[in-house]
Amino acid sequence: MNAAPNQATLERMLTAAAPILEAAVAGGGVPGAALGVVSAAGERASLQLGRARLEPEPQPLEADAWFDLASLTKVLFTLPEVLRLAGEGRLDLDDPLARHLPEAGWLQEDAPLARLTVRRLLAHQTGLPAWVPLYTWGERPETLKARLLQERWELGAPVYSDVGYMLLGLLLERLRARELKRFELPAGLTFAPDPDRSVATERCPWRGRVLVGEVHDENAFALGGAAGHAGLFGTLDGVLGRAHAWLAGTELPPAAHAAAVEPHSEERLLGWVRRHPGWSGGSLASPSAYGHTGFTGTGVWIDPDRGYAWALLTNRVHPSRHRENPLPELRRAVGNALAAAWRPT
Numbered sequence: 001m002n003a004a005p006n007q008a009t010l011e012r013m014l015t016a017a018a019p020i021l022e023a024a025v026a027g028g029g030v031p032g033a034a035l036g037v038v039s040a041a042g043e044r045a046s047l048q049l050g051r052a053r054l055e056p057e058p059q060p061l062e063a064d065a066w067f068d069l070a071s072l073t074k075v076l077f078t079l080p081e082v083l084r085l086a087g088e089g090r091l092d093l094d095d096p097l098a099r100h101l102p103e104a105g106w107l108q109e110d111a112p113l114a115r116l117t118v119r120r121l122l123a124h125q126t127g128l129p130a131w132v133p134l135y136t137w138g139e140r141p142e143t144l145k146a147r148l149l150q151e152r153w154e155l156g157a158p159v160y161s162d163v164g165y166m167l168l169g170l171l172l173e174r175l176r177a178r179e180l181k182r183f184e185l186p187a188g189l190t191f192a193p194d195p196d197r198s199v200a201t202e203r204c205p206w207r208g209r210v211l212v213g214e215v216h217d218e219n220a221f222a223l224g225g226a227a228g229h230a231g232l233f234g235t236l237d238g239v240l241g242r243a244h245a246w247l248a249g250t251e252l253p254p255a256a257h258a259a260a261v262e263p264h265s266e267e268r269l270l271g272w273v274r275r276h277p278g279w280s281g282g283s284l285a286s287p288s289a290y291g292h293t294g295f296t297g298t299g300v301w302i303d304p305d306r307g308y309a310w311a312l313l314t315n316r317v318h319p320s321r322h323r324e325n326p327l328p329e330l331r332r333a334v335g336n337a338l339a340a341a342w343r344p345t
Contacts, residue, residue: 004040004307005342013037013308014045016341017334021312025050029326030297030314032061032199034236037338038244040307046236053200055210055319066193066233067313068201068216070294073232074165076189076242077180079122079271081172083256086118090175093119093259100171104149112155118171121164122271123264127155128163135206135222144222145170158265162219162229169228180226188238191226198233201296203319216296216317230294236313239300243309247302261290280328282335295321299331306342310335 005013014037021033032050046063053059069076085091091100098104098114105111120126138144148166169180176183181191195213203210206218215221217230225231234242245251252260260270267276272290275281281291281301291301297316302309312334316327 004043005037006039006041007043007045009342010037010039010043010045010308013338013341014047017337018047020330020333020337021047021049024326024330029324029330030316031318032315034061034063034065034067034313035310035334036236036240037308037310038240038247040244040247042244042248044237044240046240048236052198052315053210053212053318055200055203061199062197064197064235064237066190066198066213066235067239067298067315068199068211068294068296069232069234069239069298069313070217070230070296071162072234072239072292072294072298072300073220073230074228075271075292076234076239076300077183077185077232078165078168078172078228079260080251081176081183082118082122082168083252083260083270085172085175086259087253087256091118091171093117093122097121097167097171101149101167101174103146104167105152106150108152111152113149113151113153113167116164116167118168119264119270121168123268124160124164125158125264125268126161126164127158128153128161128167129156130159131162131219133218134166135218137222139222141222141224165229166219166223166227169223169226172228179224180228180231181224185232186238186241188235188241190233191231193233199313199315200318201315202317202321210319234313236311239298239311239313240309243300243302243311247304247307247309280331280335282332282339284336284339293327293331297327299327301335303339306339308338308342310338 036046198213201216220230286305293299297314
């Protein structure tokens with residue numbers, strides 16, 4: 001790894017990216033945006049632009065605002081929690097799901113769900129579907145969780161799967177003997193944010209209100225508000241704190257960290273997305289870079305070779321997801337601006 005950028009370098013990187021975000025906010029592409037960069041040494045630089053809410057009344061974006069992190073839940077919560085269980089000897093990554101959830105595929109002849117391993121679930125290599133409208137299947141979280149384990153899943157080609165991480169959430173609840181929302185979380189992360197400090201997401205047709213301080217993802221809401229694939233909220237500082245822990249290798253013990261960043265396909269590590277052509281972190285990222293995005297407009301990226309990580313948090317689904325999405329291009333442009341302004345010290 002190159003020498004970590006110093007504070008002056010971080011500020012220069014942020015200055016280079018700021019006009020891109022300013023244009024996106026001014027043009028209405030995103031109501032608000034928070035961008036932060038952190039070095040391997042722990043130094044940080046950040047900025048906030050725009051609005052936390054447009055509805056029901058306009059509200060500026062503050063530095064300590066809670067963002068709905070959506071699928072960042074997978075890599076900032078579920079992945080490290082599963083790897084901690086493995087490090088404690090409570091499971092092996094190559095255990096079949098039925099070893100810990102024996103009701104998986106119960107009474108089904110040769111149920112494929114029962115044979116799926118923890119490792120394949122973490123790496124999105126199971127062939128489970130990407131998404132299902134679980135929230136339309138019933139009202140009680142306990143019933144929905146039971147159905148996840150009893151559904152006759154037909155496995156296809158491997159795809160990025162919310163369903164796989166919902167199952168990992170059930171695994172965590174079983175082995176820790178408590179609901180996900182009862183897990184202890186680092187500072188700056190929560191499953192129950194203060195609505196007065198929360199960034200608004202969608203005007204939800206199903207729930208009939210603008211969502212503020214409650215999870216945007218319908219399936220996570222139906223599962224009780226916290227699930228293995230979504231439900232986590234975080235401040236910019238909270239997300240940067242976890243990004244720094246991954247960058248510095250302190251999020252997990254060394255063996256678990258090594259397992260997490262081992263490639264499992266051309267595009268994936270365990271949970272994380274590897275740098276590849278067209279990925280969200282920009283073409284100027286180093287070959288070792290990895291990251292993840294969230295549907296609500298969030299993302300975090302780690303570049304070990306260059307000694308920095310960055311997070312871009314927006315509320316692009318506010319007030320509705322049904323409009324043009326500028327984030328694929330915006331994320332890449334910001335990532336490239338940061339990388340172009342980086343220089344070893």
